[in-house]
Structures are given as structure tokens and as C-alpha cells.
Amino acid sequence: MRLLLARQVGCTSFEDIRTISGCVCDSYRDACARLILLSDDREFIEAIDELYILNSGFYMRKAFVVMLLGDFMSDPLNVWMKKWKVLSDGLLYNQRRLLGKPDLVIYDDNIKQMCLVEIDRYLRPNGKRLSDFGCMPGIDSPNVIPFHNLFIVNKLSYDCCEMLSEHDSLFKSLNFEQFVAYHDIIQAVSNNLGLMFFVDGFGGSGKTYLWNALSCKIRSQGKIVLNVASSGIASLLLLGGRTAHSQFAHHLVLTG
Template sequence: MFQAWFIANQTYSEGRNLTYAEFPSKFTYHQKEKYWEPRKNGYSIGRLSYIPVGSGELYYMRILLTVQKGCKSYECIRTVDGNVCKSFEEACYILGLLRDDKEFIDGISEASRTESGHMLRCLFVRLLNMNTMTKPDVVWNATWKFLSDGILYNRRRTLNIPDLQIPEDELKNLCLIEIEKLLMCNGKSLKSFKCLPYPTFDSLFAEENKLISDELNYDRDQMRQLHEELLQKLTDEQHHVYSTIMKSVTAQDGQFYFLYGYGGTGKTFLWNTLSAAIRSQGNIVINVASSGIASLLLPVAKQLILHFAFLWLSMISQIAASNNRT
């Protein structure tokens, strides 16, 4: 009956000003032959079957059938002002048939003042299960910082890294993983909500590994800015070496390179540029040195040698204090 309505709209111009529910008032449907024709006498009231909110696109298509007229295809139903929308839900939203989700955004924002991040995630999952939100992706984009509250703190405690930093994209992914766990407890998944991103679990092990998290504990934006500054200062010869090594890193072909030159020719400067380039991509690079003086010029290694230097000075001061007492 529904698909025959498309054909009838293509055939009869008088039905193109009627919605699907209004169509029986002017047309009659022949059940056996499965076609509509203009009504010769009488009058009939059409009705649409009830569709629950949780039915997804079918629910939004039913809403559109109450306002769209003369549709000749499914694409025509979700066409607004000559533009075909990606989904029936999007068409409903453009036509103003759905209410604004601002109340849910304000509710989560207000709850964040007194509730923990875990409770806010439970609230978000409750809203998803109840199909209350019109556009969950809009609510997610507006409140994800509130929903991810406490995740960074728990990671710092678990890994025992007080100054641990997590990029925004990884923090979002961890928050989505926590939401996915809560949804699975209710027999659902983020995969059921096409508008929401689905987390990747590949990086979860790396986030729980202290050694890996320690090596990734740097600001990518800062590394990216440092890399751009250092790259502009390279000489032609240094830039050639830089390009050769970076191509090998990108291709992951496992090549081995030996960089040599006299003192002051910029070997360490080149290593610092390579380190900043690799870390700006979110990868791990470990700089090692054969002597303490060389390690002072390399990132991370410099921090390690300074740490041991402070320990050594502390030991010297304790020994001196002990000798003074004796």
C-alpha cells in the first residue's frame, strides 16, 4: 500500500497535495491488485500505525509522512527545500518537527557542579536508553568534557604518574569506552546510535601500561609547534637527512641509519627535530646517549640525567651534614 502511494503520486496530479494519511479521503486502495485510484463516492479517514520512539529511522519517517505531500520515493520523503537529507531524522530536524535538546545539555551542565563524572555518564546512558534526546551527537559534543570528568584523575592514580596528560581525542575515546560499558550492562551498544562515534579499544592497553603512558606523556600541540620551528632552521643537508629518516619511519621499513659529523655540525639539533616530528604524530621515540653530557642535549634523556643529578647532590649534602655532626 505504501509503495503504491508513490506510484499514485506519479500518475494522479490531484493527489500530490495530500499527505499519506490524507490520501484515503480522495483515493481508494484495491487490496488484491495493489494500486490506488481516485475515489468515486464516499469518504474515508486514513491513519498511520503507531511507531515507538526507539524504532530509529522508521519513527522519523512516520513523522515526515504527516507533513510531506506528493512523495514519489523514499528520497522524496526526506527532501527539504530541494535538498535530499542524509536521514529522515535530519529532515525532521530541519523542518522543526523535533524539539531542541538544550534542556538535556543544560541538565548535564548543571549536574556537573555536584555530581561525579561517573554519575553524569550514567545519566547520559539513561537518556540514550529512554530515547529522550533528539540528536544525541549534539548533546555529546556539547557535554563530553563534563562526561569525561574523573577519567584523567583515575589514570594518574592507576599509573602513578601525577603529571600525566591525555590528548582530547584520546580522552574522548576513553569516555566513549566507559559509556559503552554502561550501555552493555543494559543490553545495548553505541553501535545502535548511528549518530554517535564508536570508540576504538586498540589504545586501551597502551593507556593502562605505565611504561607506554610515560613515553606518551607530552603535549602533541606543543611538539607540533616545536617541530615547525626546528624544521625551518634546518640546512639543506640536514633537511635531506631528515626527509630520508622520516620516510623510513612513515613506511616502517626498519632501516638503520648512522649520523656522523664534527662537533657543532648540528647532529643533536637534527635528532631533536626528528623527536619532535615523531611525537607530534602521537608516536613513541626514545632518545639514549652514551654519556651524561650528550644526554643533556636530548629531550627526556635530559630530564633523566637532571633527576639523577638532583639525587646525587642530595646524597652529597646528607654526607656533608653527617660529617659536620661527627
């Protein structure tokens, strides 16, 4: 509104301020965009940089929420893409302290999602949600929220891009039988069908190769895979594999 008032002349109502060439825009941001007053949102990007000199990531996320609520930015997605690292400052450090794991690694995609969850949390007391701002990225999965659980953190620590690259390499060499099993299993996972599959074959027929291709595909989507084998030697052949005892022993409760 401030920028429009400096440009518009003879306005007698709020609607007049948003009227550009006889057309009433839906918001002040749209009106500014039509007048190319905030084409690159440079002043907001510079404001974030200036604030960051003396303030923490927590404060920066709060400031970004104010910008969203005020409908100030012409292209919030552009500002987000350029300044998400600043807005995410402190999130990794907080998780390392919370989990007592100073070498914890959380990849960029998950850091972005954690930051979006925080922004959404700050919007809600003001009667808004992140989904109300169609120009902003959405929260892809609730899996980013329980990062206080070290087990989940470890299972989500795979680099999605690296997993996708590994999957593409494995996928090219699947034979016909492997491809049929791969297709059926991926379909079940993608559609949340909750099915069970039994893959049988003699030693060296490519069962482990199939499991690794499936694991890479699912992990590349930011999902959790638990690769479990009955013996230690077999588990070493699986990506991130563990024996059943090692994986589940701490969850078992023995009763007399």
C-alpha cells in the first residue's frame, strides 16, 4: 500500500489504490506487480540481509511471516528461494543439541521442509496457514516434523539426489523378472496398499540387486526404508541393511 500511495494519484478509497488502468486488482501485491514496482522484491531481500546481521534464524522466520501476512512481496517464492538458508539458520544446530548428536547431517530438502513447518506454525496464531499462500512451496510430508526422534533422523538422512542417481544406475540393469517384481512393489508403495511380497530365487539370481534398486527408489522420495536380513553377511549386501535382531531387539518386550 505504501508503494502504491507514492505512485497512485487522486485515490479516494482502498479500491482506488488497487485500480490499475481501470482494472481493480485483487491485492496490493498484484497491483504492485502490474506496475512493476516490486519486480524482483530487492528491497525485501536486502531487508532480510540487514536483519540477519544482528538477528537469529528464529527472528528471521518471524520477520518473513510478517512479510507474508502483510502481503508486501510481489513474489514470495523468489524471496524464499534466494534466502531460505538465512531463514533456516539455527534449525540444524537445534536438532544437534536436542538429539545430542553434534555430527548430525540433515540434507537441504529436509532443512527446507523443517523451515516451512516453522513458518506454518507462526502463521497459524494469525489465522493463516502456509497453504493459504499458493505462491509458496507446500509441506510435502509430515515426516519432517518428528526430527526429535534419532531413529527417524537416521533413516531420513539419505541424500535424495544421490539415491536417485544410484537407483537410475541399478534400474537400467534389471532383468524382466526383476522389473515385474519392481513394478508391482513400487505400485503398492506409491498407492499405500500395504501388501506383502515374497520374492524367491536361487543364490545369485538377483534378489539383493532388486532390494537395493527398490530401496534407492523409495529413499529418493524422502521415505523410510528398513532393510533387514536374517544374517550379518546378508545384511552387509543391502544398502543400510541390518540384522533383524539389531534392528528390532530394542523394541521387543519379553514376558514370562
